[in-house]
Amino acid sequence: MLVKVYGSAVFGVEATTITVEVNVDKGIAYHLVGLPDNAIKESSYRISAALKNNGYSLPGKKITINMAPADLRKEGSAYDLTLAMGILAASGQIKSDKLTEYIIMGELSLDGSLQPIKGALPIAIKAREEGFKGFLLPKQNAKEAAVVNDLDVYAIDNIKEVIDFFQGEKELTPLKIDTRKEFNNNLENPDLDFSDVKGQETIKRCMEIAASGGHNIILIGPPGSGKTMLAKRLPTILPPMSLIEALETTKIHSVVGKVKEQGLMNQRPFRSPHHTISDVALVGGGSYPQPGEISLSHNGVLFLDELPEFKRSALEVMRQPLEDREVTISRAKFTVTYPCSFMLVASMNPSPSGYFVDENNPSTSSPFEMQRYLSKISGPLLDRIDLHIEVQPVPFDKLSEDRRGENSKTIRERVTKAREIQTQRFSDNDKVHYNAQMSVKQIRKHCALSDASKTLLKTAMDSLNLSARAYDRILKLARTICDLASEENISPDHIAEAIQYRSLDREGWLG
Numbered sequence: 001m002l003v004k005v006y007g008s009a010v011f012g013v014e015a016t017t018i019t020v021e022v023n024v025d026k027g028i029a030y031h032l033v034g035l036p037d038n039a040i041k042e043s044s045y046r047i048s049a050a051l052k053n054n055g056y057s058l059p060g061k062k063i064t065i066n067m068a069p070a071d072l073r074k075e076g077s078a079y080d081l082t083l084a085m086g087i088l089a090a091s092g093q094i095k096s097d098k099l100t101e102y103i104i105m106g107e108l109s110l111d112g113s114l115q116p117i118k119g120a121l122p123i124a125i126k127a128r129e130e131g132f133k134g135f136l137l138p139k140q141n142a143k144e145a146a147v148v149n150d151l152d153v154y155a156i157d158n159i160k161e162v163i164d165f166f167q168g169e170k171e172l173t174p175l176k177i178d179t180r181k182e183f184n185n186n187l188e189n190p191d192l193d194f195s196d197v198k199g200q201e202t203i204k205r206c207m208e209i210a211a212s213g214g215h216n217i218i219l220i221g222p223p224g225s226g227k228t229m230l231a232k233r234l235p236t237i238l239p240p241m242s243l244i245e246a247l248e249t250t251k252i253h254s255v256v257g258k259v260k261e262q263g264l265m266n267q268r269p270f271r272s273p274h275h276t277i278s279d280v281a282l283v284g285g286g287s288y289p290q291p292g293e294i295s296l297s298h299n300g301v302l303f304l305d306e307l308p309e310f311k312r313s314a315l316e317v318m319r320q321p322l323e324d325r326e327v328t329i330s331r332a333k334f335t336v337t338y339p340c341s342f343m344l345v346a347s348m349n350p351s352p353s354g355y356f357v358d359e360n361n362p363s364t365s366s367p368f369e370m371q372r373y374l375s376k377i378s379g380p381l382l383d384r385i386d387l388h389i390e391v392q393p394v395p396f397d398k399l400s401e402d403r404r405g406e407n408s409k410t411i412r413e414r415v416t417k418a419r420e421i422q423t424q425r426f427s428d429n430d431k432v433h434y435n436a437q438m439s440v441k442q443i444r445k446h447c448a449l450s451d452a453s454k455t456l457l458k459t460a461m462d463s464l465n466l467s468a469r470a471y472d473r474i475l476k477l478a479r480t481i482c483d484l485a486s487e488e489n490i491s492p493d494h495i496a497e498a499i500q501y502r503s504l505d506r507e508g509w510l511g
């Protein structure tokens with residue numbers, strides 16, 4: 001008998017429905033066609049054991065399985081359950097009348113229990129789009145699939161439940177979540193708040209500006225000065241994610257099978273890969289392409305701690321995606337694109353020795369060592385970082401004070417207000433959403449300076465020996481500072497503040 005069952009394949013962040021045709025006939029053979037990879041080819045062993053252990057069997061007949069569309073590569077072990085149900089129905093061991101109404105996926109253990117799959121959210125989105133009634137999948141991924149309303153999502157523990165369900169012997173209750181309600185829940189992160197950081201008022205102000213204009217930022221300071229602590233709290237002052245952003249980000253995490261049990265992610269991601277990370281793990285890729293850290297940071301923050309320690313090649317491959325806000329991976333037969341719109345926060349020690357260069361202390365790094373250290377980060381990547389700020393450790397008496405600073409919520413309200421001004425400003429442009437993304441032309445248009453501001457900027461550039469590349473960055477920053485103050489025109493005060501945040505442009509650093 002011939003039956004059809006449905007599974008799904010994920011490419012990039014989108015799913016494609018896979019039709020699995022199973023035919024059981026006289027003879028003895030097992031043919032699996034339609035570009036399956038090794039994991040799928042091995043499925044017969046898992047299926048055989050899982051069926052045996054639940055009172056069913058792989059029939060000793062000629063089993064032919066075709067996975068369509070035939071020209072699309074299918075990968076991974078998530079089709080175990082799809083194939084198993086197809087075989088059971090095609091061999092008459094179970095009823096087949098309702099099978100085609102569902103997407104069925106899951107990896108089988110030998111005892112018939114289910115292992116989690118990747119891409120549950122994109123698969124659920126596609127299933128609803130194509131009018132499937134429901135989606136049966138391992139319970140570990142059910143909540144992430146149930147984000148899609150109007151689709152019956154069943155959290156499955158064991159193949160026996162699926163069999164009983166199609167046999168009509170057991171009712172299953174679909175998992176329902178009110179996505180909107182869930183989304184509006186727990187917006188505050190109780191573990192991380194800016195009020196935990198003592199002192200550091202200048203740095204906090206600097207991070208508020210970065211968050212407001214979407215500016216990339218680098219924190220320069222000795223070990224223990226609080227760089228990591230500060231960076232981790234940046235997502236808490238960014239404007240809350242919209243439902244669309246939350247879905248985009250959750251989709252990417254779903255593709256790598258990393259959605260935590262909350263289902264929809266309603267807090268901006270914070271990713272901090274170690275500096276030994278490979279280029280592929282950072283930007284995405286591989287023979288079966290997977291999104292990298294830059295995409296897992298989508299709509300959130302990517303923190304590169306100890307920036308100069310990263311391989312030069314890794315920093316190089318990040319340049320284009322930073323600009324384009326998406327990364328495209330091409331293979332001979334297909335191309336996938338992953339979004340990667342993130343804020344970059346980097347940190348570094350002021351010198352290879354870890355501390356600010358001190359003329360009175362000869363044990364600190366030599367100019368040659370300094371130059372080698374900084375040469376790694378100079379150039380194109382640094383060109384995309386608008387704010388440089390030096391972080392000095394907070395003195396003990398400040399640290400031991402009880403007084404708490406402003407909390408993240410208060411700062412976030414100001415940031416959100418400044419973002420609204422920018423949304424308005426760029427409302428006729430669908431590529432640019434905030435000040436950091438302004439092109440040279442837009443800088444000329446939106447950052448016009450009064451004579452007084454111009455004079456100040458010129459004097460500063462000359463006396464502080466600021467490099468030419470600093471010029472546009474200062475204008476962008478000044479625009480954000482001006483927006484934070486809800487003012488229309490950039491004033492000399494805004495310019496003066498922006499100039500402070502360009503440490504690495506001054507003589508003695510990158511010169």
Ligand SMILES: Nc1ncnc2c1ncn2[C@@H]1O[C@H](COP(=O)(O)OP(=O)(O)O)[C@@H](O)[C@H]1O
Pocket residue numbers: 196197198199200221222223224225226227228229230394399
């Ligand atoms: N301003 C601060 N307020 C409160 N604790 C701080 C502050 N700065 C540093 N610390 C403490 O010092 C620890 C080390 O800071 P960390 O962020 O790891 O420094 P860095 O990344 O610069 O090496 C933090 O976990 C925190 O406990």
Ligand SMILES: [Mg+2]
Pocket residue numbers: 224227228229305
């Ligand atoms: Mg650190």
